[in-house]
Amino acid sequence: MGLEMGMGREGRPAPGRACAFPSPAGGCGGRSPVSGALAARALTPVAPEQPRHEGTVEASQLLSSHGAEWGSGLGPEEVPPPSPSPSPSPSPSPSRSPSPSLPPGSPLSWAAIMAALYQSSDLSGSSESSSPTRLLALKDVREVKEDTTLDEKLFLLACDKGDYYMVKKLLEENSAGDMNINCVDVLGRNAVTITIENENLDILQLLLDYGCQKLMERIQNPEYSTTMDVAPVILAAHRNNYEILTMLLKQDVSLPKPHAVGCECTLCSAKNKKDSLRHSRFRLDIYRCLASPALIMLTEEDPILRAFELSADLKELSLVEVEFRNDYEELAQQCKMFAKDLLAQARNSRELEVILNHTSSDEPLDKRGLLEERMNLSRLKLAIKYNQKEFVSQSNCQQFLNTVWFGQMAGYRRKHTCKKILTVLTVGIFWPVLSLCYLIAPKSQVGRIIHTPFMKFIIHGASYFTFLLLLNLYSLVYNEDKKNTMGPALERIDYLLIIWLIGMVWSDVKRLWYDGLEDFLEESRNQLSFVMNSLYLATFALKVVAHNKFHDSADRKDWDAFHPTLVAEGLFAFANVLSYLRLFFMYTTSSILGPLQISMGQMLQDFGKFLGMFLLVLFSFTIGLTQLYDKGYTGPQEQKDCAGIFCEQQSNDTFHSFIGTCFALFWYIFSLAHVAIFVTRFSYGEELQSFVGAVIVGTYNVVVVIVLTKLLVAMLHKSFQLIANHEDKEWKFARAKLWLSYFDDKCTLPPPFNIIPSPKTICYLLSSLSKWICSHTSKGKVKRQNSLKEWRNLKQKRDENYQKVMCCLVHRYLTSMRQKMQSTDQATVENLNELRQDLSKFRNEIRDLLGFRTSKYAMFYPRN
Numbered sequence: 050m051g052l053e054m055g056m057g058r059e060g061r062p063a064p065g066r067a068c069a070f071p072s073p074a075g076g077c078g079g080r081s082p083v084s085g086a087l088a089a090r091a092l093t094p095v096a097p098e099q100p101r102h103e104g105t106v107e108a109s110q111l112l113s114s115h116g117a118e119w120g121s122g123l124g125p126e127e128v129p130p131p132s133p134s135p136s137p138s139p140s141p142s143p144s145r146s147p148s149p150s151l152p153p154g155s156p157l158s159w160a161a162i163m164a165a166l167y168q169s170s171d172l173s174g175s176s177e178s179s180s181p182t183r184l185l186a187l188k189d190v191r192e193v194k195e196d197t198t199l200d201e202k203l204f205l206l207a208c209d210k211g212d213y214y215m216v217k218k219l220l221e222e223n224s225a226g227d228m229n230i231n232c233v234d235v236l237g238r239n240a241v242t243i244t245i246e247n248e249n250l251d252i253l254q255l256l257l258d259y260g261c262q263k264l265m266e267r268i269q270n271p272e273y274s275t276t277m278d279v280a281p282v283i284l285a286a287h288r289n290n291y292e293i294l295t296m297l298l299k300q301d302v303s304l305p306k307p308h309a310v311g312c313e314c315t316l317c318s319a320k321n322k323k324d325s326l327r328h329s330r331f332r333l334d335i336y337r338c339l340a341s342p343a344l345i346m347l348t349e350e351d352p353i354l355r356a357f358e359l360s361a362d363l364k365e366l367s368l369v370e371v372e373f374r375n376d377y378e379e380l381a382q383q384c385k386m387f388a389k390d391l392l393a394q395a396r397n398s399r400e401l402e403v404i405l406n407h408t409s410s411d412e413p414l415d416k417r418g419l420l421e422e423r424m425n426l427s428r429l430k431l432a433i434k435y436n437q438k439e440f441v442s443q444s445n446c447q448q449f450l451n452t453v454w455f456g457q458m459a460g461y462r463r464k465h466t467c468k469k470i471l472t473v474l475t476v477g478i479f480w481p482v483l484s485l486c487y488l489i490a491p492k493s494q495v496g497r498i499i500h501t502p503f504m505k506f507i508i509h510g511a512s513y514f515t516f517l518l519l520l521n522l523y524s525l526v527y528n529e530d531k532k533n534t535m536g537p538a539l540e541r542i543d544y545l546l547i548i549w550l551i552g553m554v555w556s557d558v559k560r561l562w563y564d565g566l567e568d569f570l571e572e573s574r575n576q577l578s579f580v581m582n583s584l585y586l587a588t589f590a591l592k593v594v595a596h597n598k599f600h601d602s603a604d605r606k607d608w609d610a611f612h613p614t615l616v617a618e619g620l621f622a623f624a625n626v627l628s629y630l631r632l633f634f635m636y637t638t639s640s641i642l643g644p645l646q647i648s649m650g651q652m653l654q655d656f657g658k659f660l661g662m663f664l665l666v667l668f669s670f671t672i673g674l675t676q677l678y679d680k681g682y683t684g685p686q687e688q689k690d691c692a693g694i695f696c697e698q699q700s701n702d703t704f705h706s707f708i709g710t711c712f713a714l715f716w717y718i719f720s721l722a723h724v725a726i727f728v729t730r731f732s733y734g735e736e737l738q739s740f741v742g743a744v745i746v747g748t749y750n751v752v753v754v755i756v757l758t759k760l761l762v763a764m765l766h767k768s769f770q771l772i773a774n775h776e777d778k779e780w781k782f783a784r785a786k787l788w789l790s791y792f793d794d795k796c797t798l799p800p801p802f803n804i805i806p807s808p809k810t811i812c813y814l815l816s817s818l819s820k821w822i823c824s825h826t827s828k829g830k831v832k833r834q835n836s837l838k839e840w841r842n843l844k845q846k847r848d849e850n851y852q853k854v855m856c857c858l859v860h861r862y863l864t865s866m867r868q869k870m871q872s873t874d875q876a877t878v879e880n881l882n883e884l885r886q887d888l889s890k891f892r893n894e895i896r897d898l899l900g901f902r903t904s905k906y907a908m909f910y911p912r913n
Contacts, residue, residue: 201232208240208256211249211889216240220259230259241281249886250292257296280305286338291863294343304348307335310369333373336363340380342387346859350852353388353428354409357435360384388432389439392446394861400854401449405429407851424453426792433786434568442781454788456501476504477511484508484802491797491809502791509791510635512799516549520625535614536599539592550585552800557582559795572786573650574634577627584624591617637787643780648772655764663757670749671710677742678704704742717746718753 200219207215219228233239238246244253282302285293308317310332320328338344340359349355360381367377395401408427429450432440440446455461461469476483487499498504523542531537557578561569569575595613608615633649636642704710772779796803823829 197232198228200228204228204230205232205234205238205240205243208243208249208252209247211247211252211886212893213251213255213890214893216252217255220255230256242284245281245285245288245290245293247886248288248290248293248883250296251890253293253296257300283334283338286341286344287334289341289343291343291347294341294347298347304344305335305338307332307339310366329370329373333376336366336377336380340384342383342862345387346862350855351407351409352855352859353391353404353440354431356384356388356391357431357437357440360388360437361435385437385439388437389443390865391858391862392440392443394858394865395445395854396861398449398452400857401445403847403850403854404858405446405449407847424792426453426789429785430789433782433789438775438778438782441785442778447781447785450785450788453502453792455503457498458501458503461503473507476507477514480508480511480799481802484798487798488802488805488807491807500797502788505791505797506638509796509799513631516546516553516800517628519546519549520628533602533604535601535603535608535612536595536597537592537614538596539589543589543592546585547589548801548804550582550589552802552804553578554582554586555804556796556800560790563793563795574631574787577631577634581624581627581631584620584627588617588621588624591620634787637780637783640780643784644772644776647779647783648769651768651772652765655768656761659757659761659764663753666749666752666757667711667714670714670745671707673745674704674714674742675707675710677738677745679706714749714753717750718758 200223204216204219207219220230222228223230231239234243240256241253244256280302282294282297282304285297308314317328320331336359340363345352345355345359363377363381363384367374367381370377392401392404395404402424405426405428406424408425409431429441429446451462452459461472464472483495483499483504486493487496490496491500499508519542523546526540526542557575560575591613595617598613605615633646636646703713798805798807820829820833824833
């Protein structure tokens with residue numbers, strides 16, 4: 050890793066280039082060692098035709114000329130390492146003349162000398178690059194602490210350059226502990242951190258083998274470090290290097306556990322009070338570490354569940370810490386993609402079944418379903434709960450869902466379109482007969498076919514269409530003779546609708562009981578069904594109240610405005626609208642209409658956001674116009690043939706009340722309010738009041754009709770485009786949510802047959818009652834213990850199978866990642882690092898074979 054920047058004559062960046070790594074001393078520094086060519090040109094004024102190693106001779110003369118730093122009067126082979134705490138002299142020794150390559154009085158940095166002497170590349174350079182002032186610039190680049198010895202500097206530099214043999218030699222010679230292996234450079238990096246940054250596995254293993262336990266500790270040098278409080282395991286996780294993490298985790302390294310954002314413990318309060326930015330950045334670094342796929346695979350028994358939980362936590366953090374929203378959202382998306390890629394490694398349906406049916410320890414267990422090996426799809430339901438759209442829409446998962454959805458009707462997908470339509474129409478017409486067959490014999494062949502999710506969907510749809518047909522018949526059989534009856538009696542069709550309504554309410558109650566209130570209300574389909582059923586119940590309740598309270602007849606115009614019959618009719622009309630809108634959710638199963646239905650739902654959410662802004666504008670202009678025109682209002686001056694905002698004879702009485710002003714301004718948006726602008730005054734002498742009113746109304750038109758309306762169009766277009774860009778993923782996720790509601794045994798029969806107790810329900814009830822009675826006997830207790838033991842053994846076996854499958858998925862995932870990196874056509878950072886390590890290792894091996902390293906410092910001097 051070379052320093053890729055141009056340096057001027059006085060230690061400043063050359064014109065046209067930026068200093069990427071400023072040093073604490075004020076000059077231009079860098080995280081990486083100086084490249085050999087640059088350092089050699091800075092120290093050695095050698096002509097291009099001179100020999101290769103003459104720069105090293107000149108450098109040795111520099112070393113011998115500074116006796117204060119290297120020791121006085123010693124030859125090249127007798128130069129000992131300096132004492133642990135040397136005091137370098139700022140000027141040359143008076144007994145020796147300074148080197149021609151160095152100006153008098155200029156201090157010489159050990160880092161600059163080592164950066165120059167360690168390289169064995171070509172030392173030729175121009176006269177400009179060999180200026181003595183370049184040495185001052187290099188001193189700023191690699192200025193180190195004064196208490197760092199030569200061996201420690203050489204040790205860190207060898208780790209940075211990937212010199213395995215030099216690191217090994219230094220560690221072997223450090224048996225007496227003279228060298229501090231926990232030393233750090235100017236950037237606060239120790240040997241392990243430098244090795245992890247360079248991804249050098251050989252040197253890292255060597256450091257761990259020599260017991261560098263303190264190197265695993267956190268670096269506490271935020272003044273120079275590029276990242277604060279970065280531990281080696283966190284750095285390795287940031288790089289997502291599986292091999293390095295494996296080596297580090299074998300050293301019993303404790304993984305960081307971040308606290309919640311609102312944590313008020315003593316530690317978090319102290320850190321937040323001392324430096325809130327550092328505390329937030331530290332939390333982000335920890336979550337970036339925990340979100341590493343390599344770390345998740347190495348430390349978690351259930352990587353998929355951990356990815357789900359992490360993505361949910363990161364999504365919540367992105368809403369709390371909005372300053373780092375993009376970072377947290379990127380990490381959440383990384384976890385989602387990891388879970389999806391892990392699922393993509395499944396090779397057969399058996400592996401998919403084990404993964405999607407797995408239940409974690411903290412999830413509620415279905416003991417009866419476990420013993421019967423029933424398809425519960427617990428992991429898939431959990432993915433939908435965590436909004437894992439990538440996981441659910443993955444091809445393997447969708448294929449498995451299709452298989453379960455059609456069940457024994459698998460041949461339906463291969464039929465011709467006409468046969469498909471004929472099958473659906475036949476089931477839709479004879480659905481009452483099929484429901485009775487299942488009610489009588491649920492375990493028969495017909496009952497098993499009806500129990501498949503696809504058949505349940507058709508039968509439930511046919512039942513709902515029958516309910517809508519009854520609503521249409523309700524208006525056709527309306528008795529005109531009872532039009533003015535204040536409390537009419539219920540008709541026969543009313544009783545049919547009530548029976549159907551009881552069945553639909555019972556279906557929602559069962560779903561609410563099994564799913565819970567939170568999961569039940571998350572589904573917009575359930576919300577719409579709840580509102581619709583509530584309106585119908587209120588309608589029939591008001592009709593019963595009106596029939597019991599009122600027995601007279603009168604013209605409707607004489608009725609009270611809130612008469613129970615009138616209120617019931619209004620609620621019934623609104624419920625009918627919602628009943629037909631509920632058909633939109635059936636469009637989800639269609640690949641053509643499904644994406645449109647999803648886009649409409651997203652647009653309604655955006656319209657809700659827009660409505661908050663529009664209501665504020667409407668309220669503000671309504672208040673202003675009402676206060677302007679309500680003073681001195683004495684009522685209409687003349688009799689009009691019409692009334693309201695649609696009247697063309699409208700005058701100033703439009704804005705005399707808050708409600709009237711609000712309605713007028715609302716219909717202004719659609720150009721339906723006929724309100725005179727310059728005639729909205731009480732007398733022709735009030736020109737100022739008329740002008741102010743015209744300005745307010747005109748401003749309202751500009752703000753609402755021109756600005757806000759166009760803003761709404763832009764928002765809706767953005768929502769539609771967002772869904773269109775991920776059309777396949779959004780549709781498959783919505784379809785999976787709809788399909789899962791038909792996969793269980795909660796609501797097999799449609800309304801109104803679901804309110805009839807079936808023989809299966811009676812058998813389950815009697816069986817549960819008998820088990821409860823027998824459990825209080827000695828024989829029953831033994832049988833119950835055996836049943837629990839069988840259940841635990843089966844649960845343990847399933848957990849073992851899941852772990853085996855998960856190990857296979859992890860190995861396949863790692864193999865695919867390696868193949869993907871090897872098959873890429875472009876050179877990546879990992880490829881360049883590997884190439885650099887291989888070249889460095891090859892260079893060092895050649896040096897050792899040729900005998901270039903007879904001693905620890907022999908590399909500084911030429912061989913004879």
